[in-house]
Amino acid sequence: MILQTEPLCQSSDSNESWQQALASAVTDPRELFELLSLEPAAMPGALAATDSFPLRVPRSFVARMKKGDWNDPLLQQVLPVARELEVQPGFSDDPLAEQGSNPLPGLIHKYQSRVLLIVSGGCAVNCRYCFRRHFPYNDNNPGRQQWTEVLDYIAADPSINEVILSGGDPLAASDKLLADLVGQLQRIPHLTTLRVHSRLPVVIPQRINEQTLQWLSGGRLQPVLVIHSNHANELDQPVRRSLAAAKEAGVTLLNQSVLLAGVNDSAPALKALSERLFACGVLPYYLHLLDKVAGAAHFLVNEPRARDIMQQLLASAPGYLVPRLVKEQPQQHSKTLIPLNA
Numbered sequence: 001m002i003l004q005t006e007p008l009c010q011s012s013d014s015n016e017s018w019q020q021a022l023a024s025a026v027t028d029p030r031e032l033f034e035l036l037s038l039e040p041a042a043m044p045g046a047l048a049a050t051d052s053f054p055l056r057v058p059r060s061f062v063a064r065m066k067k068g069d070w071n072d073p074l075l076q077q078v079l080p081v082a083r084e085l086e087v088q089p090g091f092s093d094d095p096l097a098e099q100g101s102n103p104l105p106g107l108i109h110k111y112q113s114r115v116l117l118i119v120s121g122g123c124a125v126n127c128r129y130c131f132r133r134h135f136p137y138n139d140n141n142p143g144r145q146q147w148t149e150v151l152d153y154i155a156a157d158p159s160i161n162e163v164i165l166s167g168g169d170p171l172a173a174s175d176k177l178l179a180d181l182v183g184q185l186q187r188i189p190h191l192t193t194l195r196v197h198s199r200l201p202v203v204i205p206q207r208i209n210e211q212t213l214q215w216l217s218g219g220r221l222q223p224v225l226v227i228h229s230n231h232a233n234e235l236d237q238p239v240r241r242s243l244a245a246a247k248e249a250g251v252t253l254l255n256q257s258v259l260l261a262g263v264n265d266s267a268p269a270l271k272a273l274s275e276r277l278f279a280c281g282v283l284p285y286y287l288h289l290l291d292k293v294a295g296a297a298h299f300l301v302n303e304p305r306a307r308d309i310m311q312q313l314l315a316s317a318p319g320y321l322v323p324r325l326v327k328e329q330p331q332q333h334s335k336t337l338i339p340l341n342a
């Protein structure tokens, strides 16, 4: 493995707790523009777009962006823009119709053998393309009583062997809450696997600490962490160190991305991402076609173009660095694989 050399102490950020990093995220577009020396002409659009979906981006993520560059692939993911407000046919508030597979608050049971628990409605970063941008989180923030119902539901269905902690971002919840919940899940005998889907290890890498690894990999459930990275520039040295610690603790590390126009919609960008992931001990898992959520139309890469990019990737990278191209369709029992030679 080729380790890039870099200064030992990049910034004072490295001693900040993850809670501080979360709390001090940039939420005012004016500050983001200032930090990145961006021209103020796009400010009215940015402000208008934050009315329905606020800006939120941790400072260490901003620090990985290039100043003065509108096209920075990290900035593109978080920048509120006027185009979000245009109504586009085919783009809706609940593109996955998940609100119908929600038997209890906090639980989504759509696929056989696994359930998704919405552990936290919050996120460390608000991704403008997010399919959950209109999800009714406030109805899905279970209190203790509701967790009892969720645990009973899982305990009563032996066909479920895997629990996926999701959100929002599950790692926005405290280690104490997560350790409690996982402790209870471990007592359900038919469960074998604990999976966490989170963007936090990428945007605030110090989120992965000893306590986290304790509940994640210290018990009897097989631990899987699916991170969410869309571009190689997100994966800097602090991220690599956190992932190395997780790997050392026996966690299987996977990545899912969304194919996003202006961010990663080329074979070289995806190849660089896969190679950087691999250097961090992570294998690519899924590459999602954009869910058609209102406000995200400007990120759309259509299916023929997506297939074309994937064919180029296949021709230039080893098979294990090629993610599965998928889309999520309402009423299906799995992600839908997109055939590359159709």
Ligand SMILES: *Cc1c(COP(=O)(O)O)cnc(C)c1O
Residues within 6 Å of the ligand: 108, 109, 110, 111, 114, 115, 116, 164, 334, 335
């Ligand atoms: C994506 C998803 C899963 C996990 O699917 P895998 O193919 O196992 O990664 C589970 N439940 C829901 C509702 C999902 O959207």
Ligand code: SF4
Residues within 6 Å of the ligand: 122, 123, 124, 125, 126, 127, 130, 131, 132, 167, 168, 169, 199, 228
């Ligand atoms: S759920 Fe994931 S993609 Fe959506 S805003 Fe949160 S971190 Fe971003």
